[in-house]
Amino acid sequence: xxxxxxxxxxxxxxxxxxxxxxxxxxxxxxxxxxxxxxxxxxxxxxxxxxxxxxxxxxxxxxxxxxxxxxxxxxxxxxxxxxxxxxxxxxxxxxxxxxxxxxxxxxxxxxxxxxxxxxxxxxxxxxxxxxxxxxxxxxxxxxxxxxxxxxxxxxxxxxxxxxxxxxxxxxxxxxxxxxxxxxxxxxxxxxxxxxxxxxxxxxxxxxxxxxxxxxxxxxxxxxxxxxxxxxxxxxxxxxxxxxxxxxxxxxxxxxxxxxxxxxxxxxxxxxxxxxxxxxxxxxxxxxxxxxxxxxxxxxxxxxxxxxxxxxxxxxxxxxx
Amino acid sequence: xxxxxxxxxxxxxxxxxxxxxxxxxxxxxxxxxxxxxxxxxxxxxxxxxxxxxxxxxxxxxxxxxxxxxxxxxxxxxxxxxxxxxxxxxxxxxxxxxxxxxxxxxxxxxxxxxxxxxxxxxxxxxxxxxxxxxxxxxxxxxxxxxxxxxxxxxxxxxxxxxxxxxxxxxxxxxxxxxxxxxxxxxxxxxxxxxxxxxxxxxxxxxxxxxxxxxxxxxxxxxxxxxxxxxxxxxxxxxxxxxxxxxxxxxxxxxxxxxxxxxxxxxxxxxxxxxxxxxxxxxxxxxxxxxxxxxxxxxxxxxxxxxxxxxxxxxxxxxxxxxxxxxxxxxxxxxxxxxxxxxxxxxxxxxxxxxxxxxxxxxxxxxxxxxxxxxxxxxxxxxxxxxxxxxxxxxxxxxxxxxxxxxxxxxxxxxxxx
Numbered sequence: 041x042x043x044x045x046x047x048x049x050x051x052x053x054x055x056x057x058x059x060x061x062x063x064x065x066x067x068x069x070x071x072x073x074x075x076x077x078x079x080x081x082x083x084x085x086x087x088x089x090x091x092x093x094x095x096x097x098x099x100x101x102x103x104x105x106x107x108x109x110x111x112x113x114x115x116x117x118x119x120x121x122x123x124x125x126x127x128x129x130x131x132x133x134x135x136x137x138x139x140x141x142x143x144x145x146x147x148x149x150x151x152x153x154x155x156x157x158x159x160x161x162x163x164x165x166x167x168x169x170x171x172x173x174x175x176x177x178x179x180x181x182x183x184x185x186x187x188x189x190x191x192x193x194x195x196x197x198x199x200x201x202x203x204x205x206x207x208x209x210x211x212x213x214x215x216x217x218x219x220x221x222x223x224x225x226x227x228x229x230x231x232x233x234x235x236x237x238x239x240x241x242x243x244x245x246x247x248x249x250x251x252x253x254x255x256x257x258x259x260x261x262x263x264x265x266x267x268x269x270x271x272x273x274x275x276x277x278x279x280x281x282x283x284x285x286x287x288x289x290x291x292x293x294x295x296x297x298x299x300x301x302x303x304x305x306x307x308x309x310x311x312x313x314x315x316x317x318x319x320x321x322x323x324x325x326x327x328x329x330x331x332x333x334x335x336x337x338x339x340x341x342x343x344x345x346x347x348x349x350x351x352x353x354x355x356x357x358x359x
Numbered sequence: 360x361x362x363x364x365x366x367x368x369x370x371x372x373x374x375x376x377x378x379x380x381x382x383x384x385x386x387x388x389x390x391x392x393x394x395x396x397x398x399x400x401x402x403x404x405x406x407x408x409x410x411x412x413x414x415x416x417x418x419x420x421x422x423x424x425x426x427x428x429x430x431x432x433x434x435x436x437x438x439x440x441x442x443x444x445x446x447x448x449x450x451x452x453x454x455x456x457x458x459x460x461x462x463x464x465x466x467x468x469x470x471x472x473x474x475x476x477x478x479x480x481x482x483x484x485x486x487x488x489x490x491x492x493x494x495x496x497x498x499x500x501x502x503x504x505x506x507x508x509x510x511x512x513x514x515x516x517x518x519x520x521x522x523x524x525x526x527x528x529x530x531x532x533x534x535x536x537x538x539x540x541x542x543x544x545x546x547x548x549x550x551x552x553x554x555x556x557x558x559x560x561x562x563x564x565x566x567x568x569x570x571x572x573x574x575x576x577x578x579x580x581x582x583x584x585x586x587x588x589x590x591x592x593x594x595x596x597x598x599x600x601x602x603x604x605x606x607x608x609x610x611x612x613x614x615x616x617x618x619x620x621x622x623x624x625x626x627x628x629x630x631x632x633x634x635x636x637x638x639x640x641x642x643x644x645x646x647x648x649x650x651x652x653x654x655x656x657x658x659x660x661x662x663x664x665x666x667x668x669x670x671x672x673x674x675x676x677x678x679x680x681x682x683x684x685x686x687x688x689x690x691x692x693x694x695x696x697x698x699x700x701x702x703x704x705x706x707x708x709x710x711x712x713x714x715x716x717x718x719x720x721x722x723x724x725x726x727x728x729x730x731x732x733x734x735x736x737x738x739x740x741x742x743x744x745x746x747x748x749x750x751x752x753x754x755x756x757x758x759x760x761x762x763x764x765x766x767x768x769x770x771x772x773x774x775x
Binding site: 053055058073078080099106 | 675682699747
């Protein structure tokens with residue numbers, strides 16, 4: 041059941057300013073019917089004083105999307121453009137007396153519509169006036185910059201929170217790893233600004249020494265983690281040829297082999313050597329390499345896993 | 360009426376019977392003695408165990424009779440249909456050496472789909488059938504997926520969202536001819552359509568008590584005699600060693616009575632409940648523009664109606680309905696755990712633009728004509744009000760100069 045505040049319910053059941061301003065001079069459209077919510081924000085701004093004289097909306101979406109839109113229009117009326125620009129999604133949430141965590145993206149949508157309307161007022165289209173950056177979540181079309189902004193402004197620490205605020209990661213989930221990286225990246229900067237990262241324990245990677253990295257040692261613990269993670273992946277990739285890395289099944293194969301290696305409790309390892317079409321060459325280490333019976337079993341198992349995981353009949357070569 | 364505190368006899372109109380049902384007062388009455396007087400353990404060798412064991416035996420017979428099972432010992436009591444489904448999949452893989460494939464559909468309940476997902480990450484191969492835009496299956500495709508490595512074919516008897524009834528008797532026959540074990544999740548079918556298992560080739564069937572006016576926490580797995588079986592829950596010798604754990608006696612007794620009542624009321628469902636459902640459907644389609652029924656209208660359970668309202672979002676409709684104490688459910692993203700519309704709507708390729716606005720009304724024998732009339736009275740204005748808020752609703756389209764694009768309400772796009 042919905043955990044909505046009375047204020048949210050009130051704004052949903054009795055939306056303020058739900059109408060069309062025919063002579064609006066700032067219109068912001070965000071969202072789409074495909075994603076399940078869309079908002080059109082209409083503002084009438086006095087060109088000389090830049091005061092928002094009227095604000096109205098039309099919204100397709102759930103209860104909290106409608107309530108967030110309604111609240112935003114109330115907040116905007118009477119403000120100057122300069123003041124309006126400073127409104128954050130958290131202020132919309134506060135105005136409504138809170139939103140359930142999984143509905144935070146509704147307030148972000150309100151903030152975006154405001155950006156879009158302001159861009160429209162200045163004669164720009166929203167798409168041209170801001171840069172999405174690298175597309176991270178393909179399901180909901182969320183770019184890296186939107187995620188960074190949400191993490192930065194709301195001090196988000198988990199992928200789940202990012203999904204609640206931006207929807208990124210809420211579809212197939214394949215971008216969750218990337219979102220984790222982005223969170224780490226933003227927190228490096230946040231910590232530089234003196235914001236302590238709650239409950240963060242950087243994962244040490246003992247085999248990598250940071251001294252080899254050229255990154256300046258700024259003394260922030262999370263930096264060393266990020267740097268060493270990058271160093272780790274580049275050092276692995278260095279030993280693998282370009283053909284292998286460019287193989288369409290490279291990522292899958294790499295992941296499967298890593299998972300299998302993690303599963304060995306005796307320190308055995310299966311390492312990728314190269315990929316050529318559907319033929320995968322690996323190197324075995326530890327008990328699975330020395331014990332002939334284990335070796336046979338492992339080879340059969342790895343071959344099956346790779347074939348299942350890639351959808352191809354994999355030819356496994358052991359170096 | 361407090362619309363945030365609803366229940367039986369507390370006002371409110373309950374049209375969400377595919378989610379769960381009101382416990383029949385006769386069921387509660389039958390359970391009472393086993394919550395107070397008869398507390399014994401059925402496995403005990405003394406006088407406290409006797410009445411309890413007898414009660415379980417009687418319930419088993421009631422369930423067997425309800426399902427048309429040839430022998431009462433083909434009935435295994437479980438904790439819920441999810442456990443029954445897990446057991447069926449698990450058992451089929453473990454009991455048949457060299458078979459590691461499962462054939463199923465993309466519109467199954469998560470109890471099947473999530474379990475299949477897990478099994479596939481542990482070496483099982485899952486083959487999914489395709490469904491048409493109306494949710495129908497292709498029998499030839501089903502047959503083509505069966506081979507000597509197929510451990511189990513599992514197809515639901517009726518779908519929870521659309522009510523679509525699948526031809527499981529035919530599918531079971533095909534599977535039988537290929538030597539493949541057949542399981543059906545019949546949670547949404549039993550008590551709505553007649554089931555006579557002895558006349559079919561179905562090996563296993565799952566259903567749960569709380570969908571047929573018994574309490575939550577009790578389910579059934581039917582396992583035909585001669586079907587290879589390994590228990591999922593290991594431990595004591597209860598249920599002939601097929602499901603360990605002390606029997607949930609009061610609930611089993613309740614389930615037995617619920618089955619007897621369900622059998623008696625089958626005709627009520629196919630006549631009175633169906634008439635109410637049809638009235639609701641006709642009323643909605645004739646009074647609300649731009650909506651359509653999802654699923655296969657010709658072959659669905661008599662209590663279920665799933666309507667897609669274009670240009671409005673499902674959760675908003677549910678919230679508005681709840682203001683009147685009317686309970687239904689939605690396949691929209693916002694009312695689910697994930698941000699995607701329901702997997703059933705996606706499997707049927709219902710465009711996202713409509714899938715977000717699907718509402719399922721599911722009736723029961725406790726639904727009254729007055730309740731349907733009340734729903735029909737408030738629904739059109741709810742939809743109209745929400746559409747007036749929506750930028751996709753063309754009638755209220757703003758005439759704003761210099762807008763470089765517009766929302767595409769008729770998008771047929773489906774996200775990858």
